[in-house]
Amino acid sequence: MTAHNHIPVVMTLSGNDPTGGAGIQADIEAVASMGCHAAPVITALTIQDTAGVSRFDPIDPMVIIEQARAILEDMPIAAFKIGMIGSMENVEAIHSILVDYPKIPVVLDPVLSGGGGGSLSDPDVIDAIISMLIPQTTVLTPNSNEARILAAKADSLDACAQELLDMGAEFVLITGAHESTPTVENRLYAEHRCLETFTWERLPHNYHGSGCTLASTIAALLAQGLDPFSAAHEAQEYTWEALKNGYRIGMGQHLPNRLFWARDENESEQQ
Numbered sequence: 001m002t003a004h005n006h007i008p009v010v011m012t013l014s015g016n017d018p019t020g021g022a023g024i025q026a027d028i029e030a031v032a033s034m035g036c037h038a039a040p041v042i043t044a045l046t047i048q049d050t051a052g053v054s055r056f057d058p059i060d061p062m063v064i065i066e067q068a069r070a071i072l073e074d075m076p077i078a079a080f081k082i083g084m085i086g087s088m089e090n091v092e093a094i095h096s097i098l099v100d101y102p103k104i105p106v107v108l109d110p111v112l113s114g115g116g117g118g119s120l121s122d123p124d125v126i127d128a129i130i131s132m133l134i135p136q137t138t139v140l141t142p143n144s145n146e147a148r149i150l151a152a153k154a155d156s157l158d159a160c161a162q163e164l165l166d167m168g169a170e171f172v173l174i175t176g177a178h179e180s181t182p183t184v185e186n187r188l189y190a191e192h193r194c195l196e197t198f199t200w201e202r203l204p205h206n207y208h209g210s211g212c213t214l215a216s217t218i219a220a221l222l223a224q225g226l227d228p229f230s231a232a233h234e235a236q237e238y239t240w241e242a243l244k245n246g247y248r249i250g251m252g253q254h255l256p257n258r259l260f261w262a263r264d265e266n267e268s269e270q271q
Helices: 023-033 061-072 088-098 123-136 144-150 157-166 210-223 228-244 265-270
Strands: 009-016 037-049 052-058 077-082 106-108 171-174 183-190 193-201
Touching: 009 023, 009 061, 009 210, 023 037, 023 210, 023 228, 037 061, 037 088, 061 088, 077 210, 088 123, 106 123, 106 210, 123 144, 144 157, 144 171, 157 171, 157 183, 171 228, 183 228, 193 228, 210 228
Parallel strands: 009 037, 009 077, 077 106
Antiparallel strands: 037 052, 171 183, 183 193
C-alpha cells in the first residue's frame, strides 16, 4: 500500500480530439481537476479543428475491450465516463464491459454531433445506445438537442427526460445551452420528476468541449463518493467557471479552461 491508493480512478472512454478542447483530453483535465486519476480508453480518432469535425475513425472494438480490461484487472476503477463511441460495434464492446461491473457508476455523455455540428453517430449507433448503454447509466447528460434525438417521440424536454428515465437511466441532466433562453437552464430528473432546475448566466461565446467537461467532472465526483445530485450541482459550477475562463486559440469555438484554478492569482487579475 502507498499513500496514493486513496486517489479514485475514473475510466474515460472517449474519442481523441486533436484540438484538446473536447474528447479524451477534456476528460483527463476535468478528472484531474477533481483530484482523481484518469484512465483513458480511446474509442475513436478524429480529424477536426475548433470549427468542426471533418472525419472520424472508430477504434477496433476488440482494442477497446483489451484497453479497458487490462486496466480493470489492474486498478480499482471508481467510475466510468463514456463520451464519443463511434460505431455500433463499439457500443456493443462497451456494453460487454459495463455488464461485468454493475456496481461501478456510469456517466454517459451521448455525443451525437461535434461542436461545429458534424454528425458523429448514425441511427444504428443511436438505437444501440438506447438499448445497451442507457439502461446501464447512472447519470445521463444530453444537451437539449441530443435529448430530442434520443427521445424522438417526446413533445417537450420534460417528456424527453421521462422517456430517457423509462429507458433505464437513473438520473438525467438535460443541459440548455442550445436553447434560446436569456439564461442557461439545466434540469436534473430522477424518479419520474424534475428534481432541480439550475440556472446559469449565459456566456457570450460558443464552446468546444463543455459537455465532455461536465460529464467527466460528474464521474470524478461520483468516484469520490458524492451522490448524483451533489455531483451534478458541483460539476456545473466547475464547468461554468471553466467556460467563463475559456479562451479562443483557433479560428472556431472557444475552448474551456479546465485548469483555471491552477493560474496565479496575480496573473488572473492582470487579464
